[in-house]
Amino acid sequence: MRAARRHIAAMTPLAVAVMLLTGCTVSIVDPAAGNDRSPRAQDGDPAPQSDATPRPSAREQQGDDDAASSGLSAPNAAERERLTAAATITMTCPDGPLDQDGSIIRVEGACADLVIDIDAGAVIADDVDRLQLRGSGTVVFAGTIGTVTISGSANQIIWSGATPVLKDSGSANSLGRG
Template sequence: MHRHLIDRRATRTAARALPLALAGLLLLAGCGVEVTDGAAPGPSSTVPAAGTATSGPTEPDAPSASTATPDPATPDPATPDPATPDPATSDDPTGRGEAPAVTDPDLTAERDDILSKVTTTVACDGTRVLDTDGAYVRVEGPCDLLTVQMDAGAVVADDVTELRVLGTGVTVFTDALTTLSVSGDINWVYWAGTTPDVTDVGTSNVVARW
C-alpha cells in the first residue's frame, strides 16, 4: 500500500515536471535562433598592408634631362648667325674702310643719256680745258688735268688724275679719279672705283661714286 502511494506521487511529480522541462527545452532552442534587424551587410573594407602598392591610374614619369627635346627657339651656340658678316671675308679695295663700288643703275642711265646728247668729242693729250657753256662733251683718253669751267653743260671722261670744276650747273662723269676740287655751285660730279681726295668749297654740290 505504501509503495503504490509513492509511485503515484512520483508519477504526478514527473507529470508536473514534464511541461517545465519542455518549456526549458524551448527556451534553450530559442537561444540558438539568429535574430537580424533586416539591414543588409555592408561591403567590407580592406586596408592594404604597409608597403603594398594600390591599383589605379598612375602619372607619367617626367622626361629625364638626357631625353628632353631641345627648345627650337634656342639658337645653337656652335652655329654662326648668317646675318653677321665675317670680318675675315670683307672686301675693301679702297683701303679706306669703304664698301666696294657698286654702279647705280639710275646714274648709269643718266650717263648713257648724256652720251646720247654729246655735241663735242675731244681727245685729252694730258691737259684739257672745257669752257663752252651748255655743251655736252665726250673726253676720250686719260687726262692728267681736266678743267671744267663752263656753265650748264655735261661731260663724260675716262680716267682723270686731277679734275677741277669751276663752273655752275655742270654734270661730270669720270672713270678713275685721283683728286677732285669743286669751287663752283650746284654741280654733280661722279666717279667709278676708289674715292678720290675731294675738296669742295662751293655750295649745293653733289660728289659721289656712280
C-alpha cells in the first residue's frame, strides 16, 4: 500500500508537467453560437434573474446596435474603432508584405492577398480573400476573410464575416468571429 502511494506521488508531478508541455491551442469563437462550455449551460440551471440588473443607457444601447450590425461584439467593435483612430499608416491593399513592426496599419478596401510580417503590431482590414500572418504578437481585425494561414505565434485574428478556412502552424494564436 505504501509503495503504491509513493509511486502515485512520484508520477503526479511528471503527469502534470507532460500535460502542461504538450501541444498548442487554437480557439475559434463564434459569439452567435452561444457558450456551450459554461458551467451553467452544462448544469442546465437557468441564470438567476434580478430586478436590480443595471439597464444600459441609450448611448450604450446604440453602441451595442452598431456592434451587432458590424458583426463584432461591443468590446471588439470598440477595440477596432480605437485601433483605427490610432493607426500610424492608412493605405489601400499593398502589393507586398506589411513589415513595419510595432505599427498600427489600416488597410482600406478589398484585398485579394494580404501578407502580414509584423511583430507586436495591429492591422485593421476590410475584406480579404487570402490572409497570411507570419509575424508574432499581432492583432488583426477584418471583415470577411476567405483563407487564413498563420505561421507566427501569439496572434489574434478577429473577423466579422463567415468563418474562413483556417491553416494554423503557429502556436498560442486566438482566432474568432466577432
